[in-house]
Amino acid sequence: MLFFSLLLTSCLVLTFAEDDLQGYCDAKHQSCNIHLEEDEKYILYDVNPPEGFNLRRDVYMRFAIMMSEAQKHENMKNWKLVLPPWYNLYHWKTVDSSHKPVPWSMFFDMESLRNFAPVVELYEIFPKTKRKHFEINRLYILQNFPDAFENGIFDDKWEIDKDCHYSGSFWGYNNITVKEIDCVKFQGRTSMLLELISLHPSDKYVMFAHGEIPLHDYYGSKSFWDCRKSMKFSKKLIDKARKYMSENLNCIDERCSTYISIHWRRQDFARARRKDVPSIKGTVRQIDKAIKKYHPHILDVFIASDAQNSELEQLENQLNDIGYRVHFYLPSSSDLQEFKDGGIAIIDQIICSHAAFFIGTHESTFTFRIQEEREILGFESNTTFNRFCPDTGKCEQPSKWTIVN
Template sequence: MYSLLKVVFLLVTMTVAHNSEDFCNIDNKSCGPDISNDKYVFYDVNPPEGFNLRRDVYMRFAIMLAEAHKVGKNDNWRLVLPPWKNLYHWKTKSSRSPAVPWGHFFNINSLKSFAPVVELHEVFDKTEGKSLKIDRVYVLQNFADAFENGDFTDKWEISRGCSYGGFWGYNNVTSNVIECVNFQGKISKLWELIALHPSDRYVMFAHAEIPLHDTYGTKTFWDCRRSMKFNENLVTRAEDFISKYLNCDTKICNNYASVHWRRQDFARYRKNDVPSIKGTAKQIHKQIKQFNSYINTVFIATDADMTSLRQLELELTQLGYLVYYFKPSTADLDKYKDGGIAIIDQIICSHAAYFIGTHESTFTFRIQEEREILGHESRTTFNRLCPDKGRCEKPSKWTIVH
């Protein structure tokens, strides 16, 4: 009798467990590792660096963790997405207010499909008292001589003479230890630093723009880049503009050209790389007519002041073009912020039949990547504005790998 009761008890227990949300079996894809053992990699970027360079720094770290997980190493580490706060190029008041999470600009589920990433607020939610003490901050610095003995080699060494007081402006984030590290080379070498102190659970890298991609332009690179899908609200706003003003409802449009016209700092400090306003209009006209003489609509994405933009618009209008640009309303700026407005510009440029960019601009690079993902022919994407006179180096072509 006792044995029979024991069997019944076990059957009931198993039935209850099976119906419980806590029950996990091999077929349940929601099951995962015990998060109590999770460790976290944090990073920060030199404050003057812009939005689009920071997106590339994210990719370096995301690939670093994804590749480690793929081979079963360091698979309890998670990458913490640093909040967006007070970037140098963000001028509007709403963009310089409290830190903005990545989900405001990107599809977080898509990011997580490639790499084990978490938002900072997710870490706070698991932290007692909503305060966070990072075990160790490595402040990365460049070696004084990157090509010592004529060779650029991957290396690092613990050094001195640095400080860090960032933590994205949060007063409830501190650290136990700050260490200075001279570093050069591939980002995967950061695992060597992490391995120095196995008991550390929270490790941070400041000046994270210093480590380089392990490999650039590989399938893994493009898998990561494809996972960086934009927040659906931004996509919808951009596509509504394309439909309403540019008369296109397809992913690859054939009736307008787009231009990224970088001004401000480029016009001041890179005068040998950028054309005058009149020269810009002439080049746009020449390139479009060589590509497709029937296109007479141009979308301009630019950081130029309104006076310069109006001058370019007048030049292009006199050449027979309809000129459009996304002029955000106050509501747009409050909702999407400067980073979101930049993404909307990039989406509109990425759908165009033909694109002309600015040489060595990360904003242009991101548009070129989007166009590769959409499937444009490379000849319609890797084009640039040249100086009015002198040498004009052709842009590099980083084509997609499937």
């Protein structure tokens, strides 16, 4: 097809991307001290570009659990999962965060990740190739079926399709090429991707586009929580959050009793989900009610939010007026440079996770990740699974996805 011909032709003329991120190396440099076995094979994936940081963390879990389970079978022991660099995320606004690929080690404890599943960073496999470009043997472009509930039933299934389009950028690297492209309609569990891999046993590097389409195999199970617990944040992010908590919120404990936290999602939610989010006055009223009911001794409120400064000022002023002290983590320019937008968001999440009580935003993945952290820390569910309600109308509290040990 014409699209495939153009794509492959353009891929073959690409050259190396220069990258100055600490911890990166490329195939031109002999100083990359990385040892990879010759018989290893690799699974790569990407996620639909508009999807945010916290949804991508969930997609990682689907693939990591698949790989962890696959390691139990002899013919899959030499397969590894390649972590897609963080690149050009929609919510990341600073230039350094948006336009350079960022490795997972910037945000997560790699040793902990590898204790659960066989994962490697993308830059770690570049030295494997003897060419100037890194060639992916096969790219599967996953697509949804037009009717997920055909005949009223959701079946796990896949089928090879004839036509599709891939708009990915290979995370900003211009040394990545593709040899073969297969279009696949797909619905069902992530482990079914192994069936596709088995079609071409000689492939060494296999990639799946739209990794958000396959579903969890074991959502909420012990395997799910074992994977989630392995996603420990990097030490420097934890240290930064703890320092803030100690200096501003008078807490040095795992489970704090000195403040409550909220995640107040605005921007796109305030526009597109007006029936699910409260006004500023409604937000103040709900914070005040929760504190008086559950923690009447607390006066400190930590807020993580994407709201405009004008909204945050109004919220802070109204809370101040009724006697509360309001706290935000305000990164310095050096913090932004060191931690990137993703790291700043994680620091917010860590601080929210340790609070005595948490109120989140309905159906926000940022809130979901905080709730998971609080489950791991051992908080009572009634301090965790709470949401802001609209000013009027019905308001169902969130489902309680409690930890399984």
